[in-house]
Amino acid sequence: MLTVADLKKSFRSPEGEGVEIVNVAAFALAAGEQVALRGESGSGKTTFLHLIAGILAADAGRVAIDGAEMTALSESRRDRLRADKLGYIFQTFNLLQGHTVLENVVLGMSFGPRGADRAHAQTVLGRMGLGHRLHHFPRQLSTGQQQRVAVARALANHPRLVLADEPTGNLDRRHAREALTLIREVCRENNAALLLVSHDEEVLAQFEQRRDFAELNQAMKETAS
Amino acid sequence: MTLPLIIYRSLRQHALSTVVTAGSIALACGLLMSVWTVKTQSQAAFASTGSAFDAVLGARGSKLQLVLNAIFHLEASPGNLAYSDYLFIKRHPAVKTAIPIAVGDNLRGYRLVGTLPELFTDVELAPGKKITVQPGGRFFSADPAAKEAVAGSFAAEKLGLKPGDTFHPFHGLTFDEKNQHAETYTVAGVLAPTNTPMDRVIWIPLRGLQTMSGHDPRAATDVSAVLVQLRAPTAGFMLDLMYNKQGNRLTFAYPVGTIIAELFSKISWFDRVLELVAYLVALVAAGSVLASIYNSMSARQRDLAILRALGARRRTIFGAVVSEAAVIGVLGALAGYVIYFVLLGVVAGIIRTQTGVVLEVWRWQPVLGLCPLGMVALCALGGVVPAFKAYRTPVAQTLSPVS
Numbered sequence: 001m002l003t004v005a006d007l008k009k010s011f012r013s014p015e016g017e018g019v020e021i022v023n024v025a026a027f028a029l030a031a032g033e034q035v036a037l038r039g040e041s042g043s044g045k046t047t048f049l050h051l052i053a054g055i056l057a058a059d060a061g062r063v064a065i066d067g068a069e070m071t072a073l074s075e076s077r078r079d080r081l082r083a084d085k086l087g088y089i090f091q092t093f094n095l096l097q098g099h100t101v102l103e104n105v106v107l108g109m110s111f112g113p114r115g116a117d118r119a120h121a122q123t124v125l126g127r128m129g130l131g132h133r134l135h136h137f138p139r140q141l142s143t144g145q146q147q148r149v150a151v152a153r154a155l156a157n158h159p160r161l162v163l164a165d166e167p168t169g170n171l172d173r174r175h176a177r178e179a180l181t182l183i184r185e186v187c188r189e190n191n192a193a194l195l196l197v198s199h200d201e202e203v204l205a206q207f208e209q210r211r212d213f214a215e216l217n218q219a220m221k222e223t224a225s
Numbered sequence: 226m227t228l229p230l231i232i233y234r235s236l237r238q239h240a241l242s243t244v245v246t247a248g249s250i251a252l253a254c255g256l257l258m259s260v261w262t263v264k265t266q267s268q269a270a271f272a273s274t275g276s277a278f279d280a281v282l283g284a285r286g287s288k289l290q291l292v293l294n295a296i297f298h299l300e301a302s303p304g305n306l307a308y309s310d311y312l313f314i315k316r317h318p319a320v321k322t323a324i325p326i327a328v329g330d331n332l333r334g335y336r337l338v339g340t341l342p343e344l345f346t347d348v349e350l351a352p353g354k355k356i357t358v359q360p361g362g363r364f365f366s367a368d369p370a371a372k373e374a375v376a377g378s379f380a381a382e383k384l385g386l387k388p389g390d391t392f393h394p395f396h397g398l399t400f401d402e403k404n405q406h407a408e409t410y411t412v413a414g415v416l417a418p419t420n421t422p423m424d425r426v427i428w429i430p431l432r433g434l435q436t437m438s439g440h441d442p443r444a445a446t447d448v449s450a451v452l453v454q455l456r457a458p459t460a461g462f463m464l465d466l467m468y469n470k471q472g473n474r475l476t477f478a479y480p481v482g483t484i485i486a487e488l489f490s491k492i493s494w495f496d497r498v499l500e501l502v503a504y505l506v507a508l509v510a511a512g513s514v515l516a517s518i519y520n521s522m523s524a525r526q527r528d529l530a531i532l533r534a535l536g537a538r539r540r541t542i543f544g545a546v547v548s549e550a551a552v553i554g555v556l557g558a559l560a561g562y563v564i565y566f567v568l569l570g571v572v573a574g575i576i577r578t579q580t581g582v583v584l585e586v587w588r589w590q591p592v593l594g595l596c597p598l599g600m601v602a603l604c605a606l607g608g609v610v611p612a613f614k615a616y617r618t619p620v621a622q623t624l625s626p627v628s
Contacts, residue, residue: 047621050621053534055533055534055620055621055624056620056621075539076538076539076540079533079536079537079538079539080536080538082534082535082536083535083536083537084536086536088534088535090534090624094531094534094624095531096234096528096532097528098234098235098237098238098528099230099234103230107227107230107231107532108535110227111227111532111535111536111537111541112536116227153535
């Protein structure tokens with residue numbers, strides 16, 4: 001489902017020097033597989049997810065999703081692939097504040113293959129326990145509810161790959177557990193691969209497959225040495 | 226549904242700046258349409274008003290003053306001409322119709338014009354359009370001793386005159402209650418609206434006005450002007466030569482349409498100033514669309530980045546911002562129609578009161594389609610700069626710091 005090879009990304013520091021943030025030689029994820037990546041803040045794990053999602057263009061290497069090579073595509077085709085195959089759960093939710101809960105999910109779907117399917121969006125939100133909050137704005141919701149909207153938006157399109165960046169970082173223990181269970185459940189139902197990054201040991205402990213991003217990322221090793 | 230939803234929510238989020246910007250577009254649009262309509266319709270209306278007659282013969286003086294006085298019932302008469310001058314032109318083989326008029330009295334500010342019944346029976350305002358009286362009335366009697374009057378529709382409405390009513394005329398072209406004439410006139414009828422300056426006048430027999438008590442008996446046969454219809458246009462140049470070049474006693478104002486056009490060319494600077502103001506307002510409005518959307522870009526950058534992360538392509542974002550600007554233009558243009566109709570209604574009322582010329586407020590003009598379309602296009606153009614800013618939104622950088 002996901003294949004990463006020799007993926008590199010550098011940024012220019014304020015002093016003008018090139019700083020390598022990501023250097024991953026190989027990483028793969030099969031359909032339905034659920035992997036947790038352990039990573040501290042500043043370890044480059046969000047950049048890694050952005051590179052996989054095609055939000056950032058890599059300096060070198062390749063990312064292939066469901067057979068389509070993301071890194072070889074034009075920006076427009078990367079956008080299309082992201083809309084078709086990916087669900088992205090952001091740490092800060094990244095909900096559209098001017099749009100209602102339902103609109104957030106519908107808009108998330110509208111760029112993908114299903115199109116703006118309001119009925120399906122309502123079903124997914126209902127499953128998240130947000131059926132009574134469809135026409136509320138994100139600011140009118142609790143943090144836990146906002147997170148569930150973000151999850152619903154990422155999963156509504158039946159993505160083949162779900163990327164979750166510290167999805168429970170802003171939630172209390174109980175809500176974090178609930179959210180995580182929900183994400184994993186839906187991914188299992190859809191046979192979607194899940195790549196979750198977190199530094200929370202309690203979250204990581206729930207995954208059978210765990211990897212240290214610091215080990216995976218050669219850039220961090222070089223920096224450390 | 227995606228694009229309309231994004232646009233709708235964005236406009237709602239920035240409701241105040243949307244309303245203010247759309248308001249300035251409405252003002253520009255309403256102003257442009259009004260200026261254009263008033264200019265074209267008034268020129269056409271004034272030209273058609275004069276089209277019933279080819280020329281006006283009057284005392285030596287300004288042709289424009291002569292036309293304004295004899296046809297539009299504005300301005301003072303440049304002087305009188307002898308009845309024999311009227312008879313001479315009436316009998317001229319090149320002249321089809323010659324109608325004398327005499328002015329010098331009023332009824333509470335509305336002019337009394339003395340004329341012959343032939344004005345109502347022989348003259349057509351436009352081909353096939355005769356002058357008629359409203360039901361229950363008739364034209365005045367040819368016998369001046371009957372002391373009858375026919376009121377123009379607008380004058381009758383304003384003075385509350387109806388058939389059978391009586392009145393005493395006042396001396397002079399402006400109303401002064403101390404200058405009342407002793408004669409009592411009876412309203413025989415009210416003219417059906419002609420949408421010309423005739424509507425602002427009270428018509429009485431020529432002889433009645435000439436012999437009104439207090440008028441100089443030495444001028445009792447003089448007329449103020451003669452309205453002339455020619456048999457052929459070439460005759461006009463011949464009479465022009467005869468009266469204006471070879472003679473020095475009378476003025477032959479011909480052709481009436483050209484003289485009216487000269488009037489408009491004299492006041493065209495005013496149109497141009499108004500047009501310029503409207504164009505400036507339009508430019509400022511388009512600029513404010515640009516500024517308001519551009520300024521909102523910083524606040525919206527995160528939303529745009531989220532949409533991009535969800536799979537929206539750059540061109541979708543670009544299209545959304547340009548469409549948003551165009552929608553503001555559409556809202557402004559729609560409100561512009563309201564401003565146009567209000568403005569034109571007020572201006573048309575003033576023009577009708579002052580000149581008797583009627584502008585058709587509800588008549589469709591090409592400018593009513595072109596101007597709003599132009600404004601929408603201008604607004605869309607104003608949206609291009611912020612759209613480029615949106616287009617270039619760095620998604621990863623905007624969404625979260627590198628961790």
